[in-house]
Amino acid sequence: MAFLLNRMRRMRKDEFSRRLMREHRLSSDDLIYPMFVIEGENQRQVVPSMPGIERVSIDLLVEEAKELVELGVPMLALFPVVEGDKKSLLAEEAYNPNGLAQRAVKAVREACPDLGIMTDVALDPFTTHGQDGIIDETGYVVNDVTVDVLVKQALSHAEAGAQVVAPSDMMDGRIGAIREALEAEGYIHTRIMAYSAKYASAYYGPFRDAVGSSGNLGKGNKFNYQMDFANTDEAIREVMLDLEEGADMVMVKPGMPYLDVVRRVKHELGVPTFAYQVSGEYAMQMAAFDNGWLDKDSVMMESLLAFKRAGADGILTYFAKDAARLLLSK
Numbered sequence: 001m002a003f004l005l006n007r008m009r010r011m012r013k014d015e016f017s018r019r020l021m022r023e024h025r026l027s028s029d030d031l032i033y034p035m036f037v038i039e040g041e042n043q044r045q046v047v048p049s050m051p052g053i054e055r056v057s058i059d060l061l062v063e064e065a066k067e068l069v070e071l072g073v074p075m076l077a078l079f080p081v082v083e084g085d086k087k088s089l090l091a092e093e094a095y096n097p098n099g100l101a102q103r104a105v106k107a108v109r110e111a112c113p114d115l116g117i118m119t120d121v122a123l124d125p126f127t128t129h130g131q132d133g134i135i136d137e138t139g140y141v142v143n144d145v146t147v148d149v150l151v152k153q154a155l156s157h158a159e160a161g162a163q164v165v166a167p168s169d170m171m172d173g174r175i176g177a178i179r180e181a182l183e184a185e186g187y188i189h190t191r192i193m194a195y196s197a198k199y200a201s202a203y204y205g206p207f208r209d210a211v212g213s214s215g216n217l218g219k220g221n222k223f224n225y226q227m228d229f230a231n232t233d234e235a236i237r238e239v240m241l242d243l244e245e246g247a248d249m250v251m252v253k254p255g256m257p258y259l260d261v262v263r264r265v266k267h268e269l270g271v272p273t274f275a276y277q278v279s280g281e282y283a284m285q286m287a288a289f290d291n292g293w294l295d296k297d298s299v300m301m302e303s304l305l306a307f308k309r310a311g312a313d314g315i316l317t318y319f320a321k322d323a324a325r326l327l328l329s330k
């Protein structure tokens with residue numbers, strides 16, 4: 001032991017050398033903040049299964065968007081919470097040019113022209129049954145009919161001013177169809193963030209509470225369009241297809257339990273890769289924080305850095321504001 005040449009602890013001894021050898025960093029540039037919007041004015045509703053997260057009306061959404069700009073967060077992800085009488089079997093409200101999402105996009109673009117807005121392209125907030133598409137008489141979500149509606153929805157978002165549209169539905173061929181329609185209508189700059197490897201996950205529960213689709217979905221599941229969580233080769237194929245069809249960014253979802261998939265996508269394909277730390281992952285951590293079982297700031301930052309280590313270029317996270325605030329204070 002007299003001549004221990006490799007002492008790994010030497011570099012860990014002081015903060016300056018720890019800083020020098022640090023391989024990965026989290027910055028506010030890496031964060032995307034998902035937000036839930038409701039009708040009305042000066043309205044806020046808590047989401048019991050997501051402590052700290054509220055559904056807000058457009059006026060309050062705009063105020064929060066300004067806060068995001070100040071915090072250096074580049075983009076928000078918008079999810080409309082649609083009232084029951086707007087839901088239907090054919091989800092017509094999804095492409096209403098004056099729908100809630102479309103109005104919210106316009107309002108935020110006007111107030112914060114440089115903030116990115118990413119819209120959710122999927123039908124689950126608009127269908128009476130809570131599935132992400134149009135169903136046939138057996139309840140099966142019909143792929144190509146659904147894609148036609150998604151195209152209309154994506155175009156209405158682009159027209160409202162969304163710079164990024166994000167299909168989260170997992171229909172086959174929707175990226176290509178949306179890309180072609182955007183090109184044909186002159187929206188050549190609209191970016192597509194594809195939820196490419198989206199798994200049929202039980203971690204989405206609190207989100208479904210937040211958008212009010214859990215009651216409608218009931219005991220239903222999304223196994224015949226979202227991916228089986230036993231697979232990773234299939235994720236690579238899904239990502240490759242979406243890239244061929246014109247996606248600019250791809251996403252893996254959920255996040256923390258799927259970092260192996262994030263790593264494979266980034267390292268095998270080398271494309272802009274994002275991960276979604278979903279509602280259930282947020283709820284789990286918040287439950288521990290609120291009970292005093294885990295320290296919020298340190299565990300939150302450790303969980304977000306793990307995404308960077310795995311290769312993610314950015315993270316959709318309900319912690320985006322808290323993390324950006326913490327980064328600014330350092």
Ligand SMILES: NCc1[nH]cc(CCC(=O)O)c1CC(=O)O
Nearest residue numbers: 122124168203204207278279280
């Ligand atoms: N298109 C639906 C959609 N878009 C984002 C989420 C989940 C997000 C989260 O859990 O935070 C879901 C839920 C689902 O697929 O049932």
Ligand SMILES: [Mg+2]
Nearest residue numbers: 170171172238
């Ligand atoms: Mg696909």
